[in-house]
Amino acid sequence: MNKSEKRKSQLAAFDRLLTIMDELREQCPWDKKQTIESLRHLTIEETFELSDAILDHDLESIGKELGDILLHIVFYARIGSEKNAFDIGNVIQQLNEKLIRRHPHIYGDVRADDEEAVKQNWEKIKLKEKGNESVLGGVPRSLPALIKAMRIQEKARGVGFDWEEKEQVWEKVEEEMQEFKEAFDGVNDKDLNKEEATSEFGDLLFSLINYARFIEVNPEEALERTNRKFIHRFQYLEKAAKATGKSLADMTLAEMDVHWEKAKSEPFERNRSGS
Structure with a gap:
């Protein structure tokens, strides 16, 4: 045909x-x-x-x-x-x-020699079309927080508001990690300010997502792969426990760790399991 x-x-x-x-x-x-x-x-x-x-x-x-x-x-x-x-x-x-x-480099006389130029043109045209007062106005409110953080950062980058080097972003990650440690030292739960710890943890996650973007790692995909990997290993652990006639509730953490280590070396389909 x-x-x-x-x-x-x-x-x-x-x-x-x-x-x-x-x-x-x-x-x-x-x-x-x-x-x-x-x-x-x-x-x-x-x-x-x-x-x-x-x-x-x-x-x-x-x-x-x-x-x-x-x-x-x-x-x-x-x-x-x-x-x-x-x-x-x-x-x-x-x-x-x-x-x-939104593709003036194809249907008009605008030049866009790489993917980044295309994305910047797209965001500028989109902002003009929608008449948003803010570049971030087009980010859906109901997006899951991780994906929303990615879109916020991408849109800010589209108008030039971004870090210049990935090393700067990593320094920010380390700074946020230190601030989080200070907010939540893990020693005395009674003294924990949960509101402050929540805020600092959010800042840490946002900076990690930013760094992932700089090294071209999709954080949503990365987390989903880890989720699937954990599910695979945990289900291996459940089967191993059942084979010994026990439930996980009957096993000590040390016993579970033995099977968990075996699960790490257990092969499974990389694509279908996302790991």
Whole structure:
């Protein structure tokens, strides 16, 4: 199949999806009841299912989950058309126009010789389009804190507010670590100022995320890999305990440590386990 034939096939498949959506909305009792608000939590769930498939490097599942998310997009657009607010054509056309506006190095006369220049242009154009008073105004309030910290730092960098060298960032990490140690010495819990310790720990995490960005490590991915690695080793520990006829609650910490060390050398699929 050549490129032209493939495009016709893709458009035909999308047209069929729109027809099915119309039929479901008009005939299916469940689909007829749905609103933009009722679909929201389902869309979030589908997004996390796609995230799981990506972490597992499961291309087949990624394709299926993308289909589920596409269904939601079409569903929202159908509801929007019923309210005379927007339809799928409007959604796609607005996206097309935005992509052209934000890539002036492709569709205009602006130069962008590397990825960083592209990102800076994107943020400047986005800020102008949205009319935000702050560069950080476009960061969603409900983003998980770790991802939000990444986006805040990226947006600040987009307008030139950033450290110059990674060594400076590491010095900041060490400074925040020392401040945290002073706020929480771990000796006398009664004297612990939890409010101050929480604040200092947040500063420490923010600086570590900053450093990760400088050495091109995605902190969200890094933490997820560690989560998965811990799960793998802990489940190995559970199985080992069960094999000896014990539960973890019946084992001493020393006994558990023996199996934990064995778990460290236990091979498992690197991609699917994220380690």
